[in-house]
Amino acid sequence: MKILLAGATATISSALLPQLHAAGHSMIGLTRSASSAERLRAAGVQPVIADMMDADALLTALDGHSADAVIHQATALTRTPMFHRHLFATDALREQGTRNLLRAATNLGARRFLTQSFFLGYGWRDHGPAHLTEDQPFGQLGHGPFGRHLRSLRSNEDQVLGAAGIHAVALRYGLFYGPERSTFTMMNLARRRRLPVPRPAATLHLVHITDAASATVAALDRGRAGQAYNIVDDQPVAMDRYLDVLAAAAGAPTPRRIPAWLLHATPYLHALLVRTHIRLDNNKAKRELGWAPTYPTYREGLPSAATALR
Numbered sequence: 001m002k003i004l005l006a007g008a009t010a011t012i013s014s015a016l017l018p019q020l021h022a023a024g025h026s027m028i029g030l031t032r033s034a035s036s037a038e039r040l041r042a043a044g045v046q047p048v049i050a051d052m053m054d055a056d057a058l059l060t061a062l063d064g065h066s067a068d069a070v071i072h073q074a075t076a077l078t079r080t081p082m083f084h085r086h087l088f089a090t091d092a093l094r095e096q097g098t099r100n101l102l103r104a105a106t107n108l109g110a111r112r113f114l115t116q117s118f119f120l121g122y123g124w125r126d127h128g129p130a131h132l133t134e135d136q137p138f139g140q141l142g143h144g145p146f147g148r149h150l151r152s153l154r155s156n157e158d159q160v161l162g163a164a165g166i167h168a169v170a171l172r173y174g175l176f177y178g179p180e181r182s183t184f185t186m187m188n189l190a191r192r193r194r195l196p197v198p199r200p201a202a203t204l205h206l207v208h209i210t211d212a213a214s215a216t217v218a219a220l221d222r223g224r225a226g227q228a229y230n231i232v233d234d235q236p237v238a239m240d241r242y243l244d245v246l247a248a249a250a251g252a253p254t255p256r257r258i259p260a261w262l263l264h265a266t267p268y269l270h271a272l273l274v275r276t277h278i279r280l281d282n283n284k285a286k287r288e289l290g291w292a293p294t295y296p297t298y299r300e301g302l303p304s305a306a307t308a309l310r
């Protein structure tokens with residue numbers, strides 16, 4: 001297939017591009033910068049320079065191109081968000097950006113559309129011990145700034161899965177880790193003894209970026225139209241335990257504990273690292289996509305990040 005990849009320079013795309021190439025696909029990669037365009041060209045991707053938030057510029061830049069499928073991996077995150085405002089640009093990308101990309105997909109003649117979604121669309125709260133399936137309410141019940149993030153996650157999925165005449169799938173990725181920037185940042189902080197761990201800590205669900213990428217390639221072939229899939233590994237994790245193992249993998253001492261209330265100063269981070277307890281069921285992805293994580297838990301997956309950091 002010929003694929004337009006929006007977010008061709010994103011964290012996940014470093015793992016996704018080689019897997020798409022290996023599966024025999026060819027790529028047009030969207031980026032906003034000329035320097036990234038050159039890097040994409042060197043990686044065997046045909047670059048197109050445009051901003052997804054500018055509908056006219058996007059359509060003009062893609063004029064004359066065609067594609068069988070579009071994959072939306074764009075986020076406006078440049079680091080782990082701490083304050084709600086760090087997510088506002090990504091919220092907009094999930095609403096207006098997705099709308100513009102869907103229009104572009106129609107113009108390209110694409111028959112398939114995969115979009116990145118996020119496991120915390122089920123809500124930044126304590127979900128109890130049950131493993132959530134895709135049938136649980138998604139992108140609902142939020143108040144204040146969380147309501148804004150949840151509405152945008154919902155809007156992204158609704159627009160894509162409800163689009164007429166296109167085979168659309170949403171991938172609700174867990175928290176990425178592995179040989180990627182945010183994991184390296186935390187490992188370096190741990191080595192400098194500057195990775196504080198809140199007590200008590202949240203329970204979250206991770207996915208190694210190589211496995212997120214392989215699920216994406218599988219969904220391109222086998223994702224059912226109109227469906228969302230939880231893309232997480234086999235075991236949710238208490239974040240204090242995870243950060244201890246991450247520090248050990250990086251050769252750093254066990255991180256020090258801080259009282260959770262100290263994170264009240266950074267409300268988004270407090271919700272992410274303290275308040276949320278969420279466990280997801282990944283059986284639908286295993287059953288329907290024929291996918292299984294190579295790294296069933298962070299214990300198997302973290303050494304790959306430590307090796308890449310060295």
Ligand SMILES: NC(=O)c1ccc[n+]([C@@H]2O[C@H](COP(=O)([O-])OP(=O)(O)OC[C@H]3O[C@@H](n4cnc5c(N)ncnc54)[C@H](OP(=O)(O)O)[C@@H]3O)[C@@H](O)[C@H]2O)c1
Pocket residue numbers: 006007008009010011012030031032033036050051052053073074075076077078079080093097118173174175176180181182
């Ligand atoms: N599930 C998860 O855990 C998850 C999901 C996403 C991100 N993250 C985390 O968020 C952080 C940043 O992620 P990342 O490295 O993927 O972000 P990133 O490097 O900022 O990549 C975002 C991608 O979106 C594209 N993009 C952003 N705004 C765009 C726009 N208006 N028009 C067109 N393209 C646009 C960027 O393209 P150009 O800059 O080339 O134009 C880039 O390819 C990392 O810590 C990552 O782990 C986590």
